[in-house]
Amino acid sequence: DPHEYLSQFVDELQPIFDNGLCLNGKTVGLVVAGFICDALARAYLRQIKGHNGYSSCKKCKEPGIYWTD
Numbered sequence: 001d002p003h004e005y006l007s008q009f010v011d012e013l014q015p016i017f018d019n020g021l022c023l024n025g026k027t028v029g030l031v032v033a034g035f036i037c038d039a040l041a042r043a044y045l046r047q048i049k050g051h052n053g054y055s056s057c058k059k060c061k062e063p064g065i066y067w068t069d
Contacts, residue, residue: 002045 013030020027037045 002047006045 015031016030021027022028035045043049
């Protein structure tokens with residue numbers, strides 16, 4: 001389960017998200033813009049079969065027709 005896998009990561013960062021990060025006397029906010037993953041990790045986090053699985057492309061809006069040859 002990706003939620004269970006990332007829960008410790010989120011729990012550790014939650015205080016920083018809530019209070020900011022103090023660097024050189026200044027408080028800086030933190031935003032996670034994205035994750036860098038290889039194909040297998042990305043497929044696991046998105047809960048798809050793989051990078052070439054059905055509806056695995058984030059750029060496509062239409063799932064299209066799935067061919068089983």
